[in-house]
Amino acid sequence: MAVELGTEYFADGDEFRRWLCENHEAVPGLWLRMAKKTSSHSSIDYDQALDVALCFGWIDSLSRRIDDDFFVQKFSRRTARSPWSKRNVEIVARLDAAGLLEPSGIAEIEKAKADGRWDRAYEGAAKAEVPTDFLDALAENPQAREFYATLNSTNRFTIAYRLQEAKRPETRARRIEKFVNQLAEGKKFY
Known part of the structure; x- marks a missing residue:
C-alpha cells in the first residue's frame, strides 16, 4: 500500500x-x-x-x-x-x-x-557512456541499431544505467539481449 x-x-x-x-x-x-x-x-x-x-x-x-x-x-x-x-x-x-x-x-x-552500493555509484545522464558490449550487440542487429538512433537521452541513459547496475556478467548479458530485442521491435523504455 x-x-x-x-x-x-x-x-x-x-x-x-x-x-x-x-x-x-x-x-x-x-x-x-x-x-x-x-x-x-x-x-x-x-x-x-x-x-x-x-x-x-x-x-x-x-x-x-x-x-x-x-x-x-x-x-x-x-x-x-x-x-x-x-x-x-x-x-x-x-x-x-x-x-x-x-x-x-x-x-x-x-x-x-x-x-557495495557506494563503489557501484553510477554516472548521471550527462556523463553516462553506453557500454561497448551493448554497442557491439547493437551493431549486429540493423533494426535495433536504427531504432536506437531515434531514442532520446532519457531512453539511452536508461539502457546504460540498467547495464551498469547489473552485478553479474550473466545478468548483464541477458539484459543486453533483451534490450536489443526490444529495440528491434521498436519498443522504447520510457
Missing part, C-alpha cells in the same frame, strides 16, 4: 533542515514545493534541497510540474536498495568536509559502503 506524502514549502535550506531535524525518522517522505527559476516567486532551490536531504540520508526522486511558477520534487528516506549516483557521492564528500552531515546521513553512507 502506497503511503500518501504531504506537500511542504520552505523559503530556504535552513527551514528544510529544521523540518528534517524534527521529521526525518517519523515521515517517509514529502513533496517539496519549489519555485521555478523563471518564476517571480522564491523558495528553496533544488541544489539547496538536495544538499539538506543528503545530510539526513534522504534522496530526491520524482519531479512534477504544478503550474508556470512551481513544481514539486519528491524527497524521501533512502531505502536499503537505493543506488548512489557519483554526483551525490561527490556532494556528500563536500558536506562531510563542511561538517554538515547528520548521524542518519552518515549511517546511510556507511551502509552503502558496506554493501
Whole structure:
C-alpha cells in the first residue's frame, strides 16, 4: 500500500533542515514545493534541497510540474536498495568536509559502503557512456541499431544505467539481449 506524502514549502535550506531535524525518522517522505527559476516567486532551490536531504540520508526522486511558477520534487528516506549516483557521492564528500552531515546521513553512507552500493555509484545522464558490449550487440542487429538512433537521452541513459547496475556478467548479458530485442521491435523504455 502506497503511503500518501504531504506537500511542504520552505523559503530556504535552513527551514528544510529544521523540518528534517524534527521529521526525518517519523515521515517517509514529502513533496517539496519549489519555485521555478523563471518564476517571480522564491523558495528553496533544488541544489539547496538536495544538499539538506543528503545530510539526513534522504534522496530526491520524482519531479512534477504544478503550474508556470512551481513544481514539486519528491524527497524521501533512502531505502536499503537505493543506488548512489557519483554526483551525490561527490556532494556528500563536500558536506562531510563542511561538517554538515547528520548521524542518519552518515549511517546511510556507511551502509552503502558496506554493501557495495557506494563503489557501484553510477554516472548521471550527462556523463553516462553506453557500454561497448551493448554497442557491439547493437551493431549486429540493423533494426535495433536504427531504432536506437531515434531514442532520446532519457531512453539511452536508461539502457546504460540498467547495464551498469547489473552485478553479474550473466545478468548483464541477458539484459543486453533483451534490450536489443526490444529495440528491434521498436519498443522504447520510457
